Amino acid sequence: MDALGRDRADFEVNPLRVFHSIVLLASIITIVAFPAVTEGHAFPVRSEPRVGWTIGASPQKVTIWFDGELEPAFSSIVVYNSTKQQVDKRNSRVTGSDNSVLEVDLPALGTGIYHVYWKALSKDTHVTEGDFTFTIAAKGQ
């Protein structure tokens, strides 16, 4: 019984209406919250050479596009050959109009498997890291 003498046990709420109300409320909160969005974790979107692909000629550089702005001083790429020797030109840099592209130049490389290691610090100090390989094969292989 409540203060007005009604039996609250008989009070029924329609779950479907509550579901609609909560989804509406969640949507409003999400929409209102997002103009305040600044940065977040930076994860790779794509790369060139593409992850795990085999290509027919040495690329001039390795480029990784990220989904957020990077902090140049703490973001880098290193490329190793199959004997774990660093083969890039050690000039890893952040580029792009929104500082979301990480790249490093390469010399002319021979055939073989190459390992790319990257580390990215987003503007809000979240660190992400990863690695992948690409293969250079003689044409016709």
Place this chain on the structure above:
Amino acid sequence: MKQCFLMLLSVLFSLLMVAANTHAHGVIGKRFIPSTLTLEDPFPSDEMDLFTFSRAPKDKEGRETSFGFEFAKRLTPDLALGVGWEYIFFDPREAGERRTSGAGNPEFSVKYAFLRSIAHEAILSAGLEVEAGGVGSKRVAERVTTISPAFYFGKGLGDLPDSLNVLKPFSITGSFSVNNPANRFTGSGDDKERNVTNLSYGVALLYSLPYLQSAVKDVGLEAPLDRMFPVVEFNFETPVSGPEKRRTTAFANPGLIWAGKYVELGVEAQVPMNNFSGKNVGVKGLIHLFIDDIWPNIFTWTP
């Protein structure tokens, strides 16, 4: 006493206000593991389940539908506190009994990650969950407080040999908890109820399409598939005392999770795996916010 309390609060607040340069939600090495819908994940995180929805299979007592909310905040990179709450609707199985609804009990949790291996994409955590009995509506909530020490783990398969590349995007998470009622009996007379100890445990198997794309082989997936995680969770509950001792309820929960930069969405079916678990299929949903990414200046505080 009051001054001590205020001092403790101010110290806690000061700790929270200090920023740190660290990993956050669900990231271990190059692996991101999203929050799962059924089992608690092993990561202490700054995160918010803005909305959870569950319509459970019909069991011997009836069918429960619930809407919930959960919030967790790290105090250090490895320690987080959380609070959750649900509103529950209950449809009794017996004819003549009326549908009822009400607030569930609030649940409080603490989680500490005591081991992380970036090379092996592995994390081990321990935690304590407390459901504050008798706080919610008497119609739907338990009257007894439950204290549950818990253990959580997560492991990515990225350290498999290259010959097993196709398996590298898989990750496994799991949890094990002992749910102890604070009192053996609650109520009196006809209303007396025996409270039993339960074991809750389960594993989740996830396949990360983002991991496949960015670490194994770029297979050319476009949005929204490039941020998708097919998942299946298996969860079990076994009473270790009382008349239903060792009658394990078991569910398989296949589903899909999509994790964007700031929001995670998930949906799962809840399939009973034996007669004790119910008869038809239930459904679960989740809207989860990465609040440390949405409001980094507010929620990336840790000492």
